[in-house]
Amino acid sequence: MVEDILRKGLLAALETYGVYEEDLEILLEKPRDRSHGDLSTNLALVLGGRLGRKPRELAGEIAARVELPREIIESVEIAGPGFINFRIARPHQIRLLLDVWRPDGALRDIRTGGNRRINVEFISANPTGPLNVVSARAGAFGMTLVRLLDAIGYDAHAEYYVNDAGRQVELLGASLRANYLQLVGEPVAFPEGGYQGRYLEIMAAELQERDTTVIKRATTAFDDESFQRVRAPEGNAEDWRKLPEQESIRCFAKYALMKILSWQRETCRRFGLRFETWYFESELHESKRVERALDKLKKMGATYEQEGAVWFKSTTHGDEKDRVLVRADGVPTYFLADIAYHYHKHQRGFEYAIDFWGPDHHGYIPRMQGAMEALGVGRAWLEVQILQHVTFLEGGRNIQMSKRRGQFVTMDALIDEVGADVAKYIFLTRKPNSHLDFDLDLAKQQSDENPVMKVKYAHARICSLLAKALDAGIDPGEPTAQSLAHLEHEAEWNLVRELIRLPQVIVSAAQAREPHRLTGYVDEIAGLYNQFYNQCKKILDQAPDRRLAQLHLSLATRHVLRLVLDMLGVEAPAEMEKRD
RNA sequence: GCCCCCGUAGCUCAGUUGGAUAGAGCACCAGAUUCCUAAUCUGGGGGUCGCAGGUUCGAAUCCUGUCGGGGGUACCA
Numbered sequence: 001m002v003e004d005i006l007r008k009g010l011l012a013a014l015e016t017y018g019v020y021e022e023d024l025e026i027l028l029e030k031p032r033d034r035s036h037g038d039l040s041t042n043l044a045l046v047l048g049g050r051l052g053r054k055p056r057e058l059a060g061e062i063a064a065r066v067e068l069p070r071e072i073i074e075s076v077e078i079a080g081p082g083f084i085n086f087r088i089a090r091p092h093q094i095r096l097l098l099d100v101w102r103p104d105g106a107l108r109d110i111r112t113g114g115n116r117r118i119n120v121e122f123i124s125a126n127p128t129g130p131l132n133v134v135s136a137r138a139g140a141f142g143m144t145l146v147r148l149l150d151a152i153g154y155d156a157h158a159e160y161y162v163n164d165a166g167r168q169v170e171l172l173g174a175s176l177r178a179n180y181l182q183l184v185g186e187p188v189a190f191p192e193g194g195y196q197g198r199y200l201e202i203m204a205a206e207l208q209e210r211d212t213t214v215i216k217r218a219t220t221a222f223d224d225e226s227f228q229r230v231r232a233p234e235g236n237a238e239d240w241r242k243l244p245e246q247e248s249i250r251c252f253a254k255y256a257l258m259k260i261l262s263w264q265r266e267t268c269r270r271f272g273l274r275f276e277t278w279y280f281e282s283e284l285h286e287s288k289r290v291e292r293a294l295d296k297l298k299k300m301g302a303t304y305e306q307e308g309a310v311w312f313k314s315t316t317h318g319d320e321k322d323r324v325l326v327r328a329d330g331v332p333t334y335f336l337a338d339i340a341y342h343y344h345k346h347q348r349g350f351e352y353a354i355d356f357w358g359p360d361h362h363g364y365i366p367r368m369q370g371a372m373e374a375l376g377v378g379r380a381w382l383e384v385q386i387l388q389h390v391t392f393l394e395g396g397r398n399i400q401m402s403k404r405r406g407q408f409v410t411m412d413a414l415i416d417e418v419g420a421d422v423a424k425y426i427f428l429t430r431k432p433n434s435h436l437d438f439d440l441d442l443a444k445q446q447s448d449e450n451p452v453m454k455v456k457y458a459h460a461r462i463c464s465l466l467a468k469a470l471d472a473g474i475d476p477g478e479p480t481a482q483s484l485a486h487l488e489h490e491a492e493w494n495l496v497r498e499l500i501r502l503p504q505v506i507v508s509a510a511q512a513r514e515p516h517r518l519t520g521y522v523d524e525i526a527g528l529y530n531q532f533y534n535q536c537k538k539i540l541d542q543a544p545d546r547r548l549a550q551l552h553l554s555l556a557t558r559h560v561l562r563l564v565l566d567m568l569g570v571e572a573p574a575e576m577e578k579r580d
Numbered sequence: 581g582c583c584c585c586c587g588u589a590g591c592u593c594a595g596u597u598g599g600a601u602a603g604a605g606c607a608c609c610a611g612a613u614u615c616c617u618a619a620u621c622u623g624g625g626g627g628u629c630g631c632a633g634g635u636u637c638g639a640a641u642c643c644u645g646u647c648g649g650g651g652g653u654a655c656c657a
Contacts, residue, residue, distance in 0.1 A: 030596070042598090042600095081637070083600065166657065168657050320582080320583080324655045358651095359584075359650090362585085362652065363584080363652055433586090442592095461616085461620090464616070472616090512597080524604090534621040538616070
């Protein structure tokens, strides 16, 4: 690493001032302004105050004293109030570019995670209806974060938690049953707070028309392992109808759950989301993990009883008030089930867990981390990322979403209308905790206002150029230091400088949990490539040396674009339809 | 009341964890195509970084206060 070489050289130069490694951290950063070189340090500014020296003078002395390999650092300059700027020699920049190109190069060096297992849980929507667009943002983030963590050497595991137990599922069953009874002319009162979406009416109609085949087909959709526990109840809707009310509701609920989960899973698949585990809450109850988690908390002395309920002393673990674990009527709260779930996550061998939650759950963080602390796992084990809401605009107007009223935009509709790629890309242009206005009209337009198109186009352009080269009998082969030594134009070097940042961009995006740095980066690359392409016209007509260098630069650019687009889950097309 | 997020160009947002003259896209103005895909490129105008203090060599960034917008604050799920 160039940074390491610089640090070493600077530290050696600092010894004369009695300043050593442990005294300060040497920061090296890419100056915003290119004329300030490739890397810059503020060290003289920091040290100036401490040593009672004028920063600019000190910088001059350090710059004169520092010994650096000429073939790597071409120049050392002082500038401004006392910055020391370094320029990386071009041959070394080429080495760095080749390092990005090679599979065993820089991208292997950033794999420092030691294969430690990290669980990343996202979406985890209630199984009471089709996934809505809010889940799409969580999906885009979660999946990209998983890939980022893998890229820096962790073993990241995508997980989806299914709340398939409890009241809401019962309510779902009751809602479907009411719809069905209505159809067969035996109307009952619609359950209070029930789910009124059209999807339940349609589901009821299906049950009425083609009972058993529909049920059978739906059941066979769940033949892989993590879904073994999802099964339709015996018989058909007519059988279920005749059962005593509670049992009847349970059958309808089971069926609805199965159907809805199959939709949700299919929607995720269409959106390019792959979960290694779908974790079912019902399993927590059946396996007695909920009780055991409670016992453990009791044993640790973290609970007390009051007014018939069991409370968790979350105030001693950083929460503002204590929370109920078991209600006075003996029913465990969701909080307790969540504790059991996360405790089991830890027991399953994950060294770290990241959860993506909606903004409505941010108040939940202290108690959840507090519970992990009380269980001896430690609060830092669980990291929670809050995803702010997305506002969807159509025709300049806000679309309000409410599941209860059955008025919401589904994730499927979003995929149908704007495409998974565009949706994912737009979601990933903002950091997770800021609000996002998603303009549906704009995303639908396949126009130049659509940011993903610029990047896809740049990729397609490179593919087209390389195909043209092959047609002309020019096979560029692999980039080499020799071929790239013929890069000349400023636009070419601007591109090189950005391409070699890839490893750092990946590391910083992964560590900061900010996948939007990838979209920013890839947009920059596409822009720089377009500038190069426009300024160095007619690549194929150039002298062989120049032509080869430019083709190799194009190959390297394509490599970087593909790599990043893969992480974003966005397709990199070889060609685009020409517009007009 | 308390907690979280946000406030940067006309609009949508970046701003490399405290750096040098605050950037990009869109919109607006002026240009570029006998050319490997113009979904592109070149140039231009446009700012009291909500406001006021503080911390220091240096603040859009950190601290305090304040104003404005959004969300949360259940023995709900």
